[in-house]
Amino acid sequence: MTTSVLTPQSQSDLDASIQAKITSMIDDLVDSLPDPKQLTSEERRGIIARYSAVLEGNFIYWMTAAYLAVQAEEARPHLIENLYEEVRDAHPAMLRRFAIAAHAFPGDADAFAVNEDLTKVRVFLGRLSGVQSLVTMAFFEGFIQRFMGYLAELATAQGSTDMEYTDVHGICDIAHTQGLFEALSAEMAINPLDPADDLYEGVYLLRALLQTIVFGNANKLEN
Numbered sequence: 001m002t003t004s005v006l007t008p009q010s011q012s013d014l015d016a017s018i019q020a021k022i023t024s025m026i027d028d029l030v031d032s033l034p035d036p037k038q039l040t041s042e043e044r045r046g047i048i049a050r051y052s053a054v055l056e057g058n059f060i061y062w063m064t065a066a067y068l069a070v071q072a073e074e075a076r077p078h079l080i081e082n083l084y085e086e087v088r089d090a091h092p093a094m095l096r097r098f099a100i101a102a103h104a105f106p107g108d109a110d111a112f113a114v115n116e117d118l119t120k121v122r123v124f125l126g127r128l129s130g131v132q133s134l135v136t137m138a139f140f141e142g143f144i145q146r147f148m149g150y151l152a153e154l155a156t157a158q159g160s161t162d163m164e165y166t167d168v169h170g171i172c173d174i175a176h177t178q179g180l181f182e183a184l185s186a187e188m189a190i191n192p193l194d195p196a197d198d199l200y201e202g203v204y205l206l207r208a209l210l211q212t213i214v215f216g217n218a219n220k221l222e223n
């Protein structure tokens with residue numbers, strides 16, 4: 001493995017280019033979301049149910065995996081702060097209430113629809129690669145924040161008025177996403193990725209999972 005020492009300027013250029021790429025991938029994904037008014041009630045229910053099937057049981061698990069993967073001490077407080085909020089405010093319970101109120105609590109078909117893509121992300125994060133895990137979670141947080149208005153619109157169309165989950169996550173994830181980019185920068189400085197590895201490997205796997213949440217098993221974007 002070769003490690004290159006980055007000057008502060010080249011480090012900040014690299015940080016900016018990674019952040020720009022992640023932002024652009026999130027923009028593309030958000031732009032691809034189908035118009036809620038064009039969806040059937042069952043299609044709207046399916047998106048909420050698959051989202052819930054993935055997020056309720058995996059978000060804290062994956063943030064914990066990222067925590068276990070990082071070596072930079074300065075990276076840890078960002079992850080701990082995120083986990084602390086998740087646990088203290090019982091975000092999985094909040095999401096479950098959201099799904100139930102929208103009559104979209106996931107059933108076995110919803111869980112099976114995401115199973116293959118979900119498993120790939122789980123196995124990937126189990127490799128405990130600090131830099132790749134952080135960039136994956138930064139993409140995840142950034143997307144979630146941008147997705148909340150859309151998710152709320154789906155739930156409203158399903159007759160729900162319980163928007164605590166989408167209200168909370170549209171706000172707090174902005175700071176969390178920035179924190180994850182700062183953690184990524186710290187991790188890259190002391191535990192850089194092997195140049196042979198793809199920085200975005202986990203991001204691509206997670207994007208495929210998010211596309212399956214939105215579209216079922218069709219219409220995936222190319223890399």
Ligand SMILES: [Fe+2]
Pocket residue numbers: 086091169
């Ligand atoms: Fe949360």
